[in-house]
Amino acid sequence: MLWLLAVLSGGGIALGGRYWWDRRAAKRGDTEELEEIKRLADEDVTLLGEELSRLGEAVDGRELDAETRLDYQRGLDAYEAAQRTVRGIKSADSISTVTDTLATGRYAIICVRARVAGEPVPERRVPCFFNPQHGPSTTDVLWTQAGHGTRKVPACAQDAARLKAGDEPEVRYVRFHSRRVPYWEAGAAVAPYGAGYFASGAGASYIAIATFESQTGATTWGDWNSGGAYTGDLGGIGDYGGGMEGGGGGGDG
Structure with a gap:
């Protein structure tokens, strides 16, 4: 009987150790995932700042109308907000707050450039799929x-x-x-x-x-058919149609 208790006790310790190890491994994986997400977001924020710097040089000395000034300020505000948000990210899923802000900033830059050039302000579309840093898409290919x-x-x-x-x-x-x-x-x-x-x-x-x-x-x-609609089975991931929706991007790629 004593040997059985010893075995069960040892098994309990082993299971407890495995649980503790799995928890540590999961936490370590979550930390690495968060750091990778923050790194990608920080790169995008830095790039937006560089785009705003180039825009500032391009419009320096120009007399901007009210709408253009508003778009320019919107871009600057988005950059500052994205910087603050990246530093405060606590989970990988919260990256959407940063990407939404970056999309607003990039679209603002596009609007400023269009207004300064005397061109129509483009519609706000989802970012370029190949690289969201390129800014808003202009067409589907x-x-x-x-x-x-x-x-x-x-x-x-x-x-x-x-x-x-x-x-x-x-x-x-x-x-x-x-x-x-x-x-x-x-x-x-x-x-x-x-x-x-x-x-x-x-x-x-x-x-x-x-x-x-x-x-x-x-x-x-x-x-996927040529129109972009999925026709197979994802085993529970969900049904995704082919329509284009969602937020826009920023500067052109």
């Missing part, structure tokens, strides 16, 4: 990735032109398991970053599908 089929994605003017010329788009790459991969293939650790820029509509589905693939090794892109 059919894009084929080897082994994954063809889908329709939002693209900035420059990436749309590259694809039309037969070149590759300028994709944002990140580090994932010691490899450099497109940000949408970097799994759950970076998924909140992409989901923050594409909060709803087809943009969200692009991120969800790619995250699903990177975690499971499945290939599901072939189930």
Whole structure:
């Protein structure tokens, strides 16, 4: 009887140790995920600041009308707000607050440039799928990735032109398991970053599908038709239509 109690006691200690170890590993993973998200967001904030600096040089000495000044101030406010928000991020999911602010700032820059040039202010669209740092998309393009089929994605003017010329788009790459991969293939650790820029509509589905693939090794892109609507089964991830919705981006890519 005593030996049985000893075995059970030892087993309890082992289970407790395993639970403690798993908790530590999970916490360590959450911390690493948060740091990666903060790093990506901080890079985007820095880039927005550089774009605003260039804009300031471009309009220096010009007499700006009230609407242009308002857009310019909106961009500056977004930059300052994004800086504060990045420092205060406590969870990976809260990155959406930063990406929303960055999108507002980038769109403000586009509006200022359009008004100064005497051009119509463009509509606010979701960011460029290939790299949200490029700012708002200007059109939807059919894009084929080897082994994954063809889908329709939002693209900035420059990436749309590259694809039309037969070149590759300028994709944002990140580090994932010691490899450099497109940000949408970097799994759950970076998924909140992409989901923050594409909060709803087809943009969200692009991120969800790619995250699903990177975690499971499945290939599901072939189930998208040329119009961008998913026709397969994600096993519970949800139904994502092909319509374009959601927030806009910032400066042009």
